[in-house]
Amino acid sequence: MAVYVASNGRYYTASEVVEYIENGRWTPCLWEEDTGRELIETRRGDLLLLVPTDTADFESTFETEPAH
DSSP states (O other): OOEEEETTSOEEEHHHHHHHHHTTSEEEEEEOTTTOOEEEEETTSOEEEEEEEOHHHHGGGGOOOOOO
16 A cells, blocks of 8 residues: 655555545645655645655554563
8 A cells, every 4th residue: 555754744545645635625736757756735725745655664663662
């Protein structure tokens, strides 16, 4: 599953991105075909840069230490 890291520091799945665009919450502005980066305008007029990332890039965030 594709995951994007956004310039607001949040992560979005590809299905969330599609949903937000389809329901009018976001409007796509630019898409870089070779990198997959997307520039999105929100309803409030803010711009978000979405950068595709590999799950492995943030997998360590979810690792937990063994219980003591």
